[in-house]
Amino acid sequence: MSAIETRRQIVEAADKLFYENGFVATSFADIAKSVGLSRGNFYYHFKTKDEILGAVIDLRLANTQAMLDAWQEAASPAERIRGFIDILIVNRVQIMKHGCPVGTLANELAKLDHVALRDSARVFALFRGWLGRQFIALGRESDADELALHVLMRSQGIATLAAAFRDETFIRREVEDMKDWVAAQIPSRKSR
């Protein structure tokens, strides 16, 4: 296996462990073990857990950007926003177990007052910018960013309570409620 491929495997394993068990709860040794590498081989790629964290955040940024690019295919801005909201349904089993990967990492890093908090918030910022552009396309230029943050806020609230109560009915109800809210934000067309 090439060095690049090994590095990729480490970062993907760390991404999964940080999400499923938490950043603090995941040790350097846990990650090495999950990819079946010797300590020596592992250290060749990463010297500290913080270095791995940086690579995990970069991976999440790239994956998020790719997902947003793919969503641009959707027919309309409103449909794209609904696609974002539907992540809560698509990933509901994982969310009920581990919360939202972005929100829970940010919370952990905030508590640690970790320098990477800013970088982790860039994943939120990608969603925020993208959602804002959809609201602009829907004719809400003046408050697009506020609306984008409102959608992110609700998604985070749903994910946290979903993990606390492990209640799928709650997720589905709030997802519908959020879609109704989005529909109500679209200015009615005066002409046509």
Place this chain on the structure above:
Amino acid sequence: MSAIETRRQIVEAADKLFYENGFVATSFADIAKSVGLSRGNFYYHFKTKDEILGAVIDLRLANTQAMLDAWQEAASPAERIRGFIDILIVNRVQIMKHGCPVGTLANELAKLDHVALRDSARVFALFRGWLGRQFIALGRESDADELALHVLMRSQGIATLAAAFRDETFIRREVEDMKDWVAAQIPSRKSR
């Protein structure tokens, strides 16, 4: 100092450390150190971190119940709900640093698949029941629990994004928006 007083000091120190640094990030030794106890004296009170966690959750349940009881003094159910929402403003500095104590602990315990997750969710359940009773008093018998969960959900979403972006303007705007939403839920009085 009496044994009961020492125990109380340990639990309060753990409550603060679990909130500020996280449950996983806080070691048994950190707690002993913060109350200035020898290991022997400390072990007399608690044998494991999970035992301390149980006591911290009990303390949070008692504190939450006392707060809810105090809020019953407020003039009207709508005012009581606004009082709940205003926690986000009152505690904004702490929330921007460490998130919400209830939500972040639940997220940590969910990831650990910890048996205490259920107990930690009881703090949410206290708020949920209390908020539900306020919505019933406002004439929303049929969907009081859904409305209560919606308020909790928004509070959690605001707390998570507040910790990620550390943006007070965002908190204040969403708090106003949530209060407007609550006002819109109150059925207009047809008669008197």
